[in-house]
Amino acid sequence: MNRQFFLLLCTLSLAACGDAPKPAAAPAAAAPAASLLQLSDTQQREAGVRLAAAAPAEIAETLTVYGEISATDDRLRRISARYPGIAREVLKKVGDSVRAGDTLVVVESNDSLVPYRISAPIAGRVLERHVNPGEAMSEQNLFVIADLSRVWAQLSVFPADAARVSPNQRVEVRAEREAEAQSASIEYVAPDADSAARRVRVRATLDNADGRWRPGQFVAADIVVAQHSAAVSVPQSALQDIDGQPHVFVRSDKGFAARALRLGRQDRRNAEVLEGLKAGENVVVANSYLLKSEWLSREE
Template identity: 45%
Template sequence: MPFRSPSTALCLALLLSACGGGDAPATAADRHGHAHGEAAAAGHDGEAGDGHAEDDDDHGKGGDRTTIPADVAEASGIRVAPAGPGTLADEHEIQGLLTPVEGRVAQVAARFPGPVRQLLANVGDPVRAGQVLARVESNQSLTEYSVAAPISGVVLARNAMPGAIAAESSPLFEIADLSTLWVDLHVFGADAQHIRPGVPVTVTRLSDGATAGATLERVLPGTATASQSTVARATIDNDDGLWRPGSAVKARITVARRPVPLVVPLAALQTLDGCEVVFVRQGEEYRAHPLRLGQRDALQVQVLSGLEPGDAVVVEQSYLIKADIGKAGAAHEH
């Protein structure tokens, strides 16, 4: 997934306006100090009144802040974290297919032709190496012999019925050791040029969203005929048995990582007045900070301006802050 740099003229105008205005745009530090000053003023006014008069006036001026008591914020699940440096990942999201590991699948065949007298396993049964799966009567000796599992695993197929004639070397069962599985990822176009063995892979199970970490082991030299894709392969553990051969999965391959000086989680972003913002807590006040954003990955985004390192950014339940600001703005209009 390539990096994106979503910045617009409107967001930049809002950012400069929020930073102070005047003949020269204020710096992020100026804006930050101004915000603290206003928060302090709001605190003094609150001592003389009910604590919300200044907040209502702020909504009338810009509708970019609200006050939420600390106990209410905690009960609502609002959480903050300091903005700071981070690492952005260059990632590619790719579709894949789970397959049994080659060499861990066995065909269980009759040694001598004759009628199948007994079948002792069904599809889906776990079996161990040496376990008897069937008994067949030999046409030559007219005596029964046992057919045993050559490996431990799970029965994937049963190809015989009691009383049917088993031909010599005809497969009666198919068994696979599914404790580990291959993840065959289909890479298309130019993405194949960036993917190399040894990079980390996160595989997601589509049925329930469970994930497994792995390392890309190899990029196969050929091309898949049907899809014209390059196949990149990783191996995952299947301890819970819920990763099923033949199932489609999605995977995120991390090609490279690079440090950046200031990031925020994508979950912290909200849209206010057409601009991407985060909410910064100062005391019990939460103020919207319009941001100029840089590159991003699946989890976080680089902040170019509009925020200072250490700012207490709302990283959980930020939509509640947005809703509260909207509610307060609507009440002020009425």
């Protein structure tokens, strides 16, 4: 059993055995005092229950699109031989990190038979290698090297949605099956649709100092196309479904109770509250599912 869940059940069970708090004047929608869940500050910390106040927020209207990661053009180098010859030594392979000046290949010139070295012009990572020891080479690309400390998210937008997208809009980019996103700004929107893919290309630059993003990696992105002000909102992590209706667990000076809500606009972070909650009321925003389990068990 989850340790937090076990601790919470134990503390709630002990609280239930004590004297029930005396009823107090409350709105008609409030839960009876006897049914409130009781948790001290220490018990909340041990169970990982965290609170936050319902507050105003900006709710983002987003357009979800997909694409892939690529190296940026200004940080990409294609390296070829200065003179035709034979590759005598090939010192780097795909995936290797290189520093500017590192030797990539030693070439024996066809004209002078004197070896010369081809070096990396920039620091980065080897993305492609098109030469092996003993092979003849002339003008073909031998290596492709990219500095991947910054990369492009190349996104595709349906032409019907392109009018809603413009430079400087915020975009949240995330890898497939990952919830954590990186925020960036749209910096380029193609003037027309790609004739083959029938999509409009959109681009944003991502910081990649930690190496999180890899060229060719599939990504999803939420482009913020509008913002709406909500007078009262709660984090998505606070919401629990009870009998098909969204609820939050509200703490008062008497204890915790489930409160049904009517929601308005939502984004990945927050949900607008139209009815059921006032700004400033404290709600559980972490591990509220533990309270939900105990709450439902008391209704059985």
